[in-house]
Amino acid sequence: MKVLVVGSGGREHALAWKIKQNPQLEQLYCAPGNAGTAQLAQNVPIDVEDIDGLLDFVVSQQIDLTVVGPEGPLVAGIVDRFQQQGLRAAGPSREASRLEGSKAFAKDFMKRHAIPTSGYQVFDQFETAETTLKHDAFQFPVVLKADGLAAGKGVFICPDLATSLEALDCIMQERKFGASGDRLVIEEFLEGEETSFMVFSDGVNTLPMVPSQDHKAIYEGDQGPNTGGMGAYSIDAILSEELRRKVLDEIIYPTIKGMAEEGNPYQGILYAGLMMTREGPKVLEFNVRFGDPETQVILPRMESDLLDLLYAMAEGNLENLDIRWNQNAAVCVVLAAKGYPGSYEKGQEISGLDMAGEDENTIAFHAGTTLKNGKTVTNGGRVLGITSVAPTLQPAIMRAYEGVNKIHFEGMYCRRDIASKGLKRN
Secondary structure, eight states: OEEEEEEOSHHHHHHHHHHTTOTTOOEEEEEEOOTTGGGTSEEOOOOTTOHHHHHHHHHHHTOSEEEEOSHHHHHTTHHHHHHHTTOOEESOOTTTTHHHHOHHHHHHHHHHTTOOBOOEEEESOHHHHHHHHHTTSSOSSEEEEESSOOTTOOEEEESSHHHHHHHHIIIIISOTTGGGGGSEEEEEOOOSEEEEEEEEEESSOEEEOOOBEEOOEEEGGGEEEEOSOSEEEEOGGGSOHHHHHHHIIIIIHHHHHHHHHTTOOOEEEEEEEEEEETTEEEEEEEESSOOTTTHHHHGGGBOSOHHHHHHHHHHTOOTTOOOOBOOOEEEEEEEEOTTTTSOOOOOOBOBOHHHHTSSTTEEEEESSEEEETTEEEEOSSEEEEEEEEESSHHHHHHHHHHHHHTOBOTTOBOOSOTTHHHHHHO
């Protein structure tokens, strides 16, 4: 079987790493890939947004399955284009991808189908949103979100009016997130602990994955601006069996059923970002693909074959499959470039990768890396994700940071409290 993985981040390296384990795999490609995927696959210099270029490549190379990592091409309709040409792609359609592509659409959808989420209002005009905030229509703190895609950075938690007006100006006036700021969602702030929960869906049947928890803020203690994710961990204790059933019954199943009823069957990875409130789980956001860095801690726990699952999902045939998981704990620590999530430099040489990979229980998943003159250098804000597994959480954390301590590049930064919430939980 010939497979193309679309993307260049840590998620795509993890997907390639797991897909590579399938004995039926004939050839693996990544477009555009990174220095890590180059060790597993043939990197192809095609941008993720170049759907025509990707389509031409898949046709010319007779690719059996295309696995789309990032949200951008999914929201742009890559799966629809491929299916129109009789090509197999793992991911939701353009219409179904609106669950992530438009926060306003997702909130309205949840309201229509009684899926638990926070109270909200949607605004198309800066002045109307400003007036609403000033006249106490919301109780502070509030959450402001750019409506469209913003690489996980278009969300502001605002403790007071002044902060909320600054965020409003950033989104709708300064246009920091471009066209994603054409509309704005203002939400009620939910208290609790965040949890990530993903499932495979073929439009009718679903197969749940193990839970995980992301760390979005740049600094320890969940301080500072949001990022795409500074680390994650996965242990079964994140969600009890009772809560897992509640999430499936009240959130996942109604979402899959509701999308089908509205004529947009959901066939792909559905990611529910949850807040575990006193009233029960509520949806913070939906993503329409594997999370990053959650994928880097979930796939090392998967004992089933990922490629078989993705192929069956794309075929609409998950009914007779299940997933086997190990009981290990997995921890991923993201190493970021200096200045991230703001501006940052590229081209810093990375040392210590070989030493970090000496432990068979530790994997260095590449994200923002590339090869230059035979050396691995930085090429993005989130550079590497050091993932370790162990029977319990404490040694998994220790192994991950042991791997981190072996790596160096100029300006390297990471959070030193990844998975500490899990230790408190245990």
